[in-house]
Amino acid sequence: MTRPRDSMLWVVLPCLGLYLCMAAWFLLHGVEAIDDAYISLRYARNLVRGAGLVYNPGEFVQGYTNFLWVLIMAGVLSVGLPAVPTLCALGGLAGAAVVTLTAVWSCRRLAPGLRISAGVAPVLLASNLGLVVWSLRGLETGLFTLLILSGGLLYLRRGPLGPLSMPVALLFALAALTRPEGVLAFALTLGHLILVRLRQGRAPLSRDDVPGLALFLVVLGVYGAWTTWYYGDLLPNTFHAKVGGPLASLPRGLGYLWKFGRYGTGLPLLLIPLSLLSRRRRDHTRSYACIMTAGFALYVAAVGGDVFPAYRFLIPVLPFFYLLVADAVAVVEERWRHRQATARRWWAGEGLIRGTLALVLAVLALATFRPSSAFAWREWRGGNRYTRSMLMVGNWLHAHEPPGTWIAVNPAGALPYAADLPAIDMLGLTDREIAGTPISGLGTGRLAGHEKGNGASVLRRRPELILMSGVKLDVDPPTREWNPHGRSEHEIAATPDLYRIYGLEQQAMPDGRILTFLRRREP
Template sequence: MCCILVAMVAERHSQLRHLAGWLLLALFVAAASLGPLPAWGAVLDVGNEGRFVAPGETDTVQNFFGVHLVERARDGSERDFRWTSAPRVTLTFPAAQRMQPQILTVRACGCRFDGSTGTLTISVNDQPLLTSTTTDQWRQYSVLVPPDLPHPDYSLMVALDAPTWNTTEGRTVGIALDTVALQQTTPPRLLNLWSIALIVAGSAAGLTFWRQRALAAAALLAGSLLIVRVVYLPQLLPYNMLALLLTVGLVALWALTRVVRVGPLLPAVLAVWLVFSPQWLGYWILDDAFISFRYARHFVEGHGLVFNVGERVEGYTNFLWTLLAAGMLWFGGDPVLLATALTMLLSFALVAGCIALAARLVAPALAWGAGVLLALSGPFLLYTSQGSGMETALFAVLVLAVLLALLDERWRLAGVLAALTLLTRPDGILLAGVGGMYALLRGGHGAGFKQLAALRPALAYALPLIALYLPYYLWRWSYYGYPLPNTFYAKVGTTADQIGRGVRYLHDFATHDMLVMAAGAAVLLAVVAGWHERKRWGAVVGLVGGFVGLFTAYVVLVGGDWMPGYRFFVPLLPLLSVLIVWGLAYLGTGGGRHLAFSVQVLVLLMAMQLVFLPATSANRVGSAVWDEVQVVRRYREIGRWLNQNTPPQTLIAAAAAGAMPYYAERPTIDVLGLNDEHIAHLPAATINIDKAGHQKTDPDYVLARQPDIIPWVTAPYVATHPTFHANYHHQRYVGPEGTTVQLYVRHGLTFAER
């Protein structure tokens, strides 16, 4: 009886402690909803801008143009300033729209010292907000920035318009500029209502997964959202979207813990990392992503899946991804923003799939180690959390999903997923073939190859695959007129050339990502140490290793890829992580020192992954990713200028057929042939460049079509043609983002700049 009473009292105390914990969490959330963060601000101290990492770009602003060299005021203030050198000065605060509401402050002086006044007009994102006078005194001009001023990067571009005049020394100047600053007028709360709603929803999910530790899970979710809120800086994705992605991703990882046991802390750390890492490493969008976006927009507008209206050319190889982009546009969304959010969400799916696959070979702790190893991979983050706009993350998720379905012997589901993989990238044919072979082998293993029952798994796998993919393939062949995409014909090279390029691509990948060599060593170790247990791991390792080997051989044969971050190998990264922890598991089977050494190797690999991360940073000046960001910004501005200043029928010729044609919304000749049937089907390479997709062009054909405009960056492909300079003249214009747009315009054409 006493024991029963003691148990009842203990249970009562436990319930009270549990209730007190929930009340404390509620009080914490309520307090955080009232507590303000420090107001965000950005200041350009003109004359003391700090380093310029590129023309017009500092650590604070971009596209700062239209000013003279630094001078020092002679009024005893020791103030550094710059005279404006043109009627318009521009500067852009990147992604600053994410920190509304704000006030813009400009400190300037007319400083003509003859008693005359001038005018100053302050505009933000091409919307005039204030017109005032300038005098011989330094004055401060302040204006409230309206919300949601359109800009493709969600930035705030400040334009200062002031007439120029000539000094007694003969210099042309406008106004003296001292400071341009943005400041939040209302500091954000530590946790807003959206965050609180997510905490409530996440806590409800936590009760499903944890029961006994639901309070800890809810506290971790609240803490994770709080961390992301505190460290949040202006970036492509708004905080509310990041908070949603964090919550959904964390709940998905918690769901996985029901199968692969681990406490709630590690999933929370992984979730925060996947959401936070792009703020450190930077977001990016590849120029090629805009090719799919252009096809998607034309599809939504009713023109079909075409690059140019009325021309059926298959210049994309990611049908399913293009349809997803079309869905984003259909609902009025920004494909750049939503594609980035989707790839971040897919990063959670990839980590979860990697852990689930690893759990078939190793203990739960090591399986989660595979997920951490993957999450620290630079190429993985580059094509998932950081964006890219490409289909790589979707393809990688589908690869993992097919492999897991095959291992579970869910043949019909595997066939459906394999078809989706093929719809995402033609390379999926390799996985489809591996899956079919695996289904045949499993059927034969269970029933004997001479029995009809041996074919049932293969038939169950193949029928849905064929039923989904064959109608699509027949449609695209009839629609575009060729059995293969136009990009296949555009990318040429002799077998020796391609293989040599592919070998270099593999070598560079292996020396820049530790997962490759570590996986090779781990597989060798595990096969030798665990050969006697091969019946336990043979199916998993055989399927995974077989696909890794086949896909690697394919990448080498096609010559690799030119894009940063070894895009073609990203789908293999989860599989390499799995193979590594499998090898380490056998290394630690001796217990004691062997186990400790195994853990040390895993931690060392994680540390080395961190060391390599800056190489794939979009914020690292001079990196390949940073260069691509600059390229897209430059081409986007050319496209926006063309859109604003040319008639809709204006024909342009572009060597980079992504951002420029997308923003221009003008018919475009793809000079390199990815989206041009004639150039792609030329019998041989015409350009001596060792770069896939950049080896064919036809200046005769391009100039015979009489494009109205040839951007300066495209001119080298046609400049040696005898008719080029006879028919085109060079022009410079001020772009809508402040930089100079250089074009070759066909004689007789003029454009009225807006």
């Protein structure tokens, strides 16, 4: 007889191996953080230098939403480790832990009797290259997903009828310090706890829940008080730069969810109603997974989705989504085995059951892998190329411009980080004045986070250099025509006396391309 631990290893090790193989394939094509990761790295570097948790020394603006990850970045820099490889490795390990935890939980619920069904959730998770890519991009996605999953599974292990434990509250508090959506995850967990208790005829909350609730509220309260004191605002500056009025971003967000369902999750999604037919598993995993998945989906729709491919905002709830799919497959396997035990027909043989379900799992994995691989590879290849171009320009500016030279740019990540010069973020993510500029239709644009701008504000601050057209890099011979990107660039290009104040300059970059930018004429 197969021992439960052996049965678990048969699921965990292949799924973990699949994830590691996918990660290795991407890493063989280059290790590089996404451009946005360098915004957080710039904050971390200034903290290590003693300038504070700021983008530009002396400007206290919260242009990040990943406080805990920024502190980890600062720790990496302070001990002299290479930032990008270390952060990519940490994110990759977090992603591997997510796959492992999902496999272990699925096995405890379904194995050894339903070994094929137990493998559904971790196999689909490892086959979705969105998790792989966004864990390796230098951002907090892998860590945030791990904290949400760990908190959720620990909550389920203790059960909603038991007290809300302090370890559960601590994990969700750490998640909330990693991304603001951690507050949503804790609220959904608390909502599930209350609903289950009310259904059982019990009080929604008890005295035993107070320590856990108090821990979460104290951690978030202290952090909120500190951000208000330090930055003068409870909300991050990125909120003002990205979020429009109530429901303004909903159409774009619904489109984001539609594409997510259409490309890669459509077939698994169709199976989820089957999970409602299961009557054997009363551990509340199914209802909790439904609440977490639906809650995050509604939130992502409300904020308008994300600008990046491979559906980064939905990665944190993929484990819960795939646990629902596993429940659906388990319903089929249970009923088929019941027929085998009662009817003894040829079509209910053990070998045929396992073979058919393995084929179903392979089809689901392929249906997940193929579309996600296209999005993930596009992000990896295009993102690496873009980030390296920005680092090249930034390094050139660092070598050729004196310290303290102010630059104005749209991409506020790798280029300003490498240039190590004070910078005006023309999209407003790290700029309070631009983020606070009122515009009509905020949240309805095609690209989330790329709608704010204020050309007059940029020109009033008289930066020495303005990099237009995003960053204009041309092969020789270069053009002298602008293709303005974003509101700030459009307003700057339309300024009547622009070329009285600024002149065009072109410089050859190390890769042979020509950088065209504006340099201030007046002293």
